[in-house]
Amino acid sequence: MLNPADAALAAQLPQGVLRDAAPAYVEEPRGRIRGLAGLIAAPRDADECAAVIRACAAARVPVVPRGGGTGLVGGQLVADGPAPLVLSLERMTAIRDVWPEEGVLIAESGATLHEARQAAAAVGRQFPLSLASQGSAQIGGVLSTNAGGVNVLRYGNARALCLGVEAVLPNGEVMRDLKRLRKDNTGYDLRDLLIGAEGTLGIITAASLVLAPVPAETGVAMMVVDSPAAALSLLALAQARMAGGVTAFELISGQGLRFLDAAFPDMRQPFDSRPDWLVLIEVGLPAGLSADAALEGLFTAGAEAALVRDGVIAQSGQQAADLWALREHIPLANRHVGAIASHDISLPLSEVAHFVADAGEAIAARGDMRINCFGHLGDGNLHYNLFPAKGRRREEYDDIRRDLSHLIHEMVVARGGSFSAEHGVGRLKAADLARWGDPARLAAMRAIKGALDPLGIMNPGAVLV
Amino acid sequence: MLNPADAALAAQLPQGVLRDAAPAYVEEPRGRIRGLAGLIAAPRDADECAAVIRACAAARVPVVPRGGGTGLVGGQLVADGPAPLVLSLERMTAIRDVWPEEGVLIAESGATLHEARQAAAAVGRQFPLSLASQGSAQIGGVLSTNAGGVNVLRYGNARALCLGVEAVLPNGEVMRDLKRLRKDNTGYDLRDLLIGAEGTLGIITAASLVLAPVPAETGVAMMVVDSPAAALSLLALAQARMAGGVTAFELISGQGLRFLDAAFPDMRQPFDSRPDWLVLIEVGLPAGLSADAALEGLFTAGAEAALVRDGVIAQSGQQAADLWALREHIPLANRHVGAIASHDISLPLSEVAHFVADAGEAIAARGDMRINCFGHLGDGNLHYNLFPAKGRRREEYDDIRRDLSHLIHEMVVARGGSFSAEHGVGRLKAADLARWGDPARLAAMRAIKGALDPLGIMNPGAVLV
Numbered sequence: 031m032l033n034p035a036d037a038a039l040a041a042q043l044p045q046g047v048l049r050d051a052a053p054a055y056v057e058e059p060r061g062r063i064r065g066l067a068g069l070i071a072a073p074r075d076a077d078e079c080a081a082v083i084r085a086c087a088a089a090r091v092p093v094v095p096r097g098g099g100t101g102l103v104g105g106q107l108v109a110d111g112p113a114p115l116v117l118s119l120e121r122m123t124a125i126r127d128v129w130p131e132e133g134v135l136i137a138e139s140g141a142t143l144h145e146a147r148q149a150a151a152a153v154g155r156q157f158p159l160s161l162a163s164q165g166s167a168q169i170g171g172v173l174s175t176n177a178g179g180v181n182v183l184r185y186g187n188a189r190a191l192c193l194g195v196e197a198v199l200p201n202g203e204v205m206r207d208l209k210r211l212r213k214d215n216t217g218y219d220l221r222d223l224l225i226g227a228e229g230t231l232g233i234i235t236a237a238s239l240v241l242a243p244v245p246a247e248t249g250v251a252m253m254v255v256d257s258p259a260a261a262l263s264l265l266a267l268a269q270a271r272m273a274g275g276v277t278a279f280e281l282i283s284g285q286g287l288r289f290l291d292a293a294f295p296d297m298r299q300p301f302d303s304r305p306d307w308l309v310l311i312e313v314g315l316p317a318g319l320s321a322d323a324a325l326e327g328l329f330t331a332g333a334e335a336a337l338v339r340d341g342v343i344a345q346s347g348q349q350a351a352d353l354w355a356l357r358e359h360i361p362l363a364n365r366h367v368g369a370i371a372s373h374d375i376s377l378p379l380s381e382v383a384h385f386v387a388d389a390g391e392a393i394a395a396r397g398d399m400r401i402n403c404f405g406h407l408g409d410g411n412l413h414y415n416l417f418p419a420k421g422r423r424r425e426e427y428d429d430i431r432r433d434l435s436h437l438i439h440e441m442v443v444a445r446g447g448s449f450s451a452e453h454g455v456g457r458l459k460a461a462d463l464a465r466w467g468d469p470a471r472l473a474a475m476r477a478i479k480g481a482l483d484p485l486g487i488m489n490p491g492a493v494l495v
Numbered sequence: 496m497l498n499p500a501d502a503a504l505a506a507q508l509p510q511g512v513l514r515d516a517a518p519a520y521v522e523e524p525r526g527r528i529r530g531l532a533g534l535i536a537a538p539r540d541a542d543e544c545a546a547v548i549r550a551c552a553a554a555r556v557p558v559v560p561r562g563g564g565t566g567l568v569g570g571q572l573v574a575d576g577p578a579p580l581v582l583s584l585e586r587m588t589a590i591r592d593v594w595p596e597e598g599v600l601i602a603e604s605g606a607t608l609h610e611a612r613q614a615a616a617a618v619g620r621q622f623p624l625s626l627a628s629q630g631s632a633q634i635g636g637v638l639s640t641n642a643g644g645v646n647v648l649r650y651g652n653a654r655a656l657c658l659g660v661e662a663v664l665p666n667g668e669v670m671r672d673l674k675r676l677r678k679d680n681t682g683y684d685l686r687d688l689l690i691g692a693e694g695t696l697g698i699i700t701a702a703s704l705v706l707a708p709v710p711a712e713t714g715v716a717m718m719v720v721d722s723p724a725a726a727l728s729l730l731a732l733a734q735a736r737m738a739g740g741v742t743a744f745e746l747i748s749g750q751g752l753r754f755l756d757a758a759f760p761d762m763r764q765p766f767d768s769r770p771d772w773l774v775l776i777e778v779g780l781p782a783g784l785s786a787d788a789a790l791e792g793l794f795t796a797g798a799e800a801a802l803v804r805d806g807v808i809a810q811s812g813q814q815a816a817d818l819w820a821l822r823e824h825i826p827l828a829n830r831h832v833g834a835i836a837s838h839d840i841s842l843p844l845s846e847v848a849h850f851v852a853d854a855g856e857a858i859a860a861r862g863d864m865r866i867n868c869f870g871h872l873g874d875g876n877l878h879y880n881l882f883p884a885k886g887r888r889r890e891e892y893d894d895i896r897r898d899l900s901h902l903i904h905e906m907v908v909a910r911g912g913s914f915s916a917e918h919g920v921g922r923l924k925a926a927d928l929a930r931w932g933d934p935a936r937l938a939a940m941r942a943i944k945g946a947l948d949p950l951g952i953m954n955p956g957a958v959l960v
Contacts, residue, residue, distance in 0.1 A: 131731045132844040176680050184739075187678060189687075190655065203935035210843040212874040213652060214913040215641050215691055216920055216928050217958055218940045222654075222687035226680055243731075245738035266596045266708075271782045273710035274649075274739055317736045318792060319784040327783060378675040379597040409677040448679040455681055463681050470668035474947060475683045481946035482939060493682055 032490065034112035035068025035091045042085040044078050047071045055116050056107055059100055059163075063457075065107025065116075067094075072118040076196050076204045076235040079117070083233070083487075084202030086115055092490045093117050095229040097171025098142065100163040102374075103456025105175065105228045105492045114490075119170050122235060125149040133241040134193065134210045139170025139234050143177075146239060155241035158185035158277075162358060170234050176226035178452030180357075183408035184277045184314070185242060187452070189225045196236040197224050200483035210238050223478070228454055229489040231482050245275070245314025249321025250350035253329060253341040254305040258407070259383035261309050264337045265408055268311065268328055275324070278312040279408030285417075286360045286402045293366035294359055298352070300342040309407065310357050312350075360404055364415055370399065370427040371435045372415040375442045376451035379410045385445055389414065392437060396430060398422070411451040414438060439466070460495040497955065499577035500533025500556045507550040509543050512536045520581050521572055524565055524628075528922075530572025530581075532559075537583040541661050541669045541700040544582070548698070548952075549667030551580055557955050558582050560694040562636025563607060565628040567839075568921025570640065570693040570957045579955075584635050587700060590614040598706040599658065599675045604635025604699050608642075611704060620706035623650035623742075627823060635699050641691035643917030645822075648873035649742045649779070650707060652917070654690045661701040662689050665948035675703050688943070693919055694954040696947050710740070710779025714786025715815035718794065718806040719770040724848035725802045726774050726872055732800065733776065733793055740789075743777040744873035751825045751867045754882075758831035759824055763817070765807040774872065775822050777815075825869055829880055835864065835892040836900045837880040840907045841916035844875045854879065854906055861895060861902070863887070876916040879903060904931070925960040 040048060049055075049070040056065035068091070073079040086093050092114035099106050108114055119140035126136040130153035137146045143157075143164035150157040161167055161179040171177075173195070178187045185191065194209035207221065224232055255261045261281055268276050284306040290297055291304070301308075311328075315321055325343045332338035344350035364372075377385050386403060393399055398419035405413040416434060418424050427434075439449040443466050455463050464472065472494075479486075479494055505513060514520075514535040521530035533556070538544040551558050557579035564571050573579055584605035591601040595618035602611045608622075608629035615622040626632055626644040636642075638660070643652045650656065659674035672686065689697055720726045726746055733741050749771040755762055756769070766773075776793075780786055790808045797803035809815035829837075842850050851868060858864055863884040870878040881899060883889050892899075904914040908931050920928050929937065937959075944951075944959055 129843070129845050131727065133734075134843070176684075178678050178680075182678060186655075189684070190651075199935055199939060201938075203938065205935040205939065206933050207936055209913070210911060211841045211913050211916070213643050213647060213841045213871070213876045213916040215643075215917055216913055216915050216924075217691075217932060217936070218696070218943060219641075219654070219684075219687045219691050220936055220939055222684045223943075226682075226684050231683070243734040243738065246736060247738070262596065269598075269708040271711060273708065273712070273779050273781045275781050314738050315781055316738045316740050316784055316789060318789055319781055324781060324783055376676045376678045378594070378599070380594050406678070411678045446675060448674070448676050448681055450681050451676070451678040452680055459681075467682060468671050470664055470670040471672055471682070471685055473666075473668065474664060474670065474685055477946040478683060478688075478943055481942040 031090065032092050032112045032487065033090050035115040039085060039089045039091050039115065040069055043071060044081045047073055047078060047082060049118065055096060055118065057099060058104060058107060059102065063104050063107060063109050065109055066113040067116040068113030070116045070118060072121045074121050076198055079233060079235055080198045080202045080204050082117060083198050086487055087202055087485055090485060090487065091115055092487050094489055095233050097139065097168035098166040100167045101171065101175060101456060102453045103458040105454055105456030108491055117233060119168060126236065128153055130155055132210060134238055135241060136208055136236060136238045137169045138236045139168060141169050143167045143169065143172055150241045154244065156244050157239055158242050159188055159191055162361065169237060173225050173234050173237055174227065174229050175454040178411065180278045180280065180406060182406060183279055184274065189222055191240045192221065192225060192237050193240060194238040195221050195224055195234050197232045197234045199232045200488045208236060208238050228456060228492050230479060230493050231488060246317035247315040247319060247321040249313050249325050250344040250353050251311045251325045251341055252300055252353050253309050253311065253332065254301060254339040255307050255309060255337060256339065257307060257383065258386045260337045261307060261407055262379055262382060264309065264332050267331055267335065271328055272313055272324065275313045275315045276311065276408065277314045278310065280310040280357050281404055281407035282308040282310060282357060282360065283403050285400055286404050289363035289367055289402060290356060290359055293363040297356065297359065299356065301340060310353060364402060367417050368424045370416040370418060370424050371431050372413065373435065373438050374451050374453045375414055375447055375449060376409065376411040377442060377445055377447035381445040381447065382410055385441060389438060389441055392441065396434060455493045457491055460493060464495055496555065497557050497577050497952065498555050500580040504550060504554045504556055505534055508536060509546045512538055512543060512547060514583065519564065520561060520583065522564060523569060523572060524567065528569050528572060528574050530574055531578040532581040533578030535581045535583060537586045539586050541663055544698060544700055545663045545667045545669050547582060548663050548665065551952055552667055552950055555950060555952065556580055557952050559954055560698050562604065562633035563631040565632045566636065566640060566921060567918045568923045570919055570921030573956055582698060584633060591701065593618055595620055597675060599703055600706060601673055601701060601703045602634045603701045604633060606634050608632045608634065608637055615706045619709065621709050622704060623707050624653055624656055627826065634702060638690050638699050638702055639692065639694050640919040643876065645743045645745065645871060647871060648744055649739065654687055656705045657686065657690060657702050658705060659703040660686050660689055660699050662697045662699045664697040665953045673701060673703050693921060693957050695944060695958050696953060711782035712780040712784060712786045714778050714790050715809040715818050716776045716790045716806055717765055717818050718774050718776065718797065719766060719804040720772050720774060720802060721804065722772060722848065723851045726772060727844055727847060729774065729797050729802045730873055732796055736793055737778055737789065740778045740780045741776065741873065742779045743775065745775040745822050746869055746872035747773040747775060747822060748868050750865055751869050754828035754832055754867060755821060755824060758828040762821065762824065764821065766805060775818060829867060832882050833889045835881040835883060835889050836896050837878065838900065838903050839916050839918045840879055840912055840914060841874065841876045842907060842910055842912035846910040846912065847875055850906060850910055854903060857902060857906065861899060920958045922956055925958060929960050
């Protein structure tokens with residue numbers, strides 16, 4: 031039903047919008063899929079973007095929006111079917127305006143997350159969304175995938191940080207809704223519908239984003255706990271004491287620490303032995319309360335409640351950065367080992383400890399493997415990754431890889447969890463959504479897709495199969 | 496095209512679902528509109544609710560969902576056309592479950608906001624949404640209208656406090672999506688689409704709600720400022736110092752204080768004279784930092800910056816309650832005077848002061864009136880209400896009332912603001928939405944309405960005209 035992007039379409043596009051083909055337009059970070067691109071277009075503004083979409087609609091050509099290309103579920107490329115027009119936001123990179131006292135900036139979709147964060151910092155504010163890929167991830171992609179990261183616990187995900195969007199809808203109309211309002215109850219929440227729709231309902235071209243005040247006092251600590259259950263009790267204790275001041279609460283496993291030892295032997299770790307479980311805690315507090323004192327108070331209370339065994343509180347910005355570096359190097363250490371399968375899951379907080387115990391047993395029963403379970407514990411979001419036993423190669427697990435992932439996802443869903451906490455559905459998890467999604471919800475999603483994109487040109491094959 | 500709810504439909508409904516007619520089903524708080532009700536149905540659960548909706552769909556009978564009936568824009572009743580089936584949530588009032596450590600509870604839609612708050616308090620948590628009408632407003636209505644209130648600045652509106660919903664869609668299917676997850680990126684955000692849709696896309700029957708930790712230290716202060724601009728600078732100062740610890744930041748005008756004097760002469764006010772502008776500030780802070788010290792520090796810093804003239808910090812829970820009582824009695828005092836016109840507007844924060852100045856001039860040019868401008872300044876949300884000059888009656892302004900509202904809304908929209916910040920669109924503001932809404936957004940809203948409710952039975956006439 032759809033046609034490839036070809037010379038006939040090219041002739042219908044606005045002058046100067048086409049780009050030369052390049053590998054960067056059809057790659058994804060893990061190098062597993064290579065995408066197709068019949069044409070590559072990079073509009074300069076929303077109106078030019080709308081003209082491209084109208085031309086694609088008239089020619090029934092699929093459109094694949096392209097941001098930084100850092101997505102992990104294949105939402106940014108299509109590997110089969112008619113070659114699409116790849117719509118790159120690379121020329122829409124402006125930070126259009128910043129209102130420091132208001133705590134708002136308007137960024138175009140091609141600006142990187144790093145650039146948005148820099149623009150906020152330049153006026154003494156912060157854009158609190160923070161991801162490993164922020165140097166290349168773009169605002170449009172960040173919103174389209176409702177990206178998460180390490181500060182969701184306090185500031186919410188991308189959705190929570192967006193007040194308004196400018197977007198090109200599949201019919202080629204521009205929705206101009208770049209409001210800077212904290213409250214606006216005037217009709218359906220199309221902003222949140224476009225956020226997280228992964229480019230299947232339109233293209234976000236600019237957004238008004240929330241800037242948060244920079245806390246007067248910040249501090250970072252690492253604490254040794256016996257179990258994920260103890261970590262969660264420590265989190266509840268921290269939240270009760272800090273009045274919402276816990277900015278990040280990350281779980282690190284002993285397996286992750288040993289992977290770090292192997293991959294980065296020069297990296298200093300704060301504890302001589304490798305404890306089974308650690309948490310990395312960051313707090314941001316009001317003026318008048320030292321973060322050091324608050325973290326010491328938490329440590330003491332945690333120790334009294336038999337939740338914490340050992341701990342270290344960063345005494346400088348450098349030490350804080352060093353503790354964060356450990357957490358941030360875990361995905362690199364994982365890549366060094368080579369995962370059999372990785373999972374971006376979330377669970378209700380009270381199910382996390384049960385899941386970790388049960389899943390550990392279930393995996394052990396399937397074969398000899400190493401598990402590195404780590405991530406954003408404060409959000410119930412774990413990266414639950416499986417690795418070969420020492421001395422074995424990942425290829426030896428090829429025949430059970432799919433079953434392992436299915437097992438993990440089944441266990442997560444059975445406990446009310448999600449098979450995609452922050453990475454989205456893309457194409458790699460579209461079948462999972464079809465399998466585990468609520469039927470009435472899926473039917474409503476399809477009805478909405480059909481209503482807004484009756485030709486099915488917007489990122490076909492992503493999210494809905 | 497639609498038919499009235501009649502005996503033939505009644506025969507198709509589940510046994511025992513019908514209720515006797517009563518004024519409470521067809522009234523709204525201001526007593527201006529009286530609704531129609533052909534039948535009144537109160538299902539016991541989502542499945543029974545779905546059976547009612549299917550029967551209505553088969554008979555092409557409009558359905559008007561009914562919560563606490565406290566809405567101010569007529570979304571809860573229909574005054575003309577075929578008499579609808581009024582669907583009351585009064586029998587779905589359970590707090591189904593509470594997870595204190597997780598910070599989640601699941602409430603049915605007929606539970607009042609007060610009951611949800613009580614259930615949270617009973618486990619040492621808080622459900623932070625707080626409204627004047629919380630004793631009768633129900634969770635379903637609170638979500639369907641995306642209600643706001645005094646704590647939005649810190650905790651967000653109803654939308655920000657909902658993790659998942661169970662809902663009956665217009666086709667009579669039940670969407671079961673009562674997740675308790677902080678992160679879940681698996682498809683379109685139907686939850687946020689239903690929230691704020693005012694019952695036009697389905698009926699929320701239960702919701703999982705976020706419970707926040709109760710801050711270790713809380714404090715309340717009232718400070719005298721020269722102008723709304725000074726108030727906003729004080730807010731920025733407070734946020735920079737309190738690291739997100741400002742829970743409420745309410746503006747009160749001298750006119751409001753004089754109305755309080757007239758309506759409640761026994762109420763003690765903290766300042767001997769009646770200053771032109773006051774702010775009521777509530778903070779919630781971590782353990783180890785006294786709220787008194789933090790508010791004193793803010794007062795001193797505010798005075799040094801020439802933002803604050805005078806102030807009082809509550810020295811007890813009773814004093815804090817007394818300060819809040821002043822704010823909460825302003826709407827009652829307004830009613831005592833009798834408004835010519837009232838407006839629930841929001842503005843970008845940096846536009847608030849300009850708007851207040853310009854609107855004051857514009858109103859003065861139209862006639863002799865008193866303005867009581869007050870509300871949730873931290874959210875840019877003002878209740879901008881016009882009253883007769885002293886000694887005159889509101890009826891004398893009947894011929895300019897509409898023009899005045901139009902003028903105010905035009906000025907708000909021109910500054911990027913909203914003509915309905917927290918009350919919603921309902922029926923009273925549906926024409927405003929049609930006038931001022933972005934055309935592409937309105938078209939998309941209509942497409943979604945058509946896709947999910949092709950028969951148009953769900954709360955017809957609300958939101959979209």
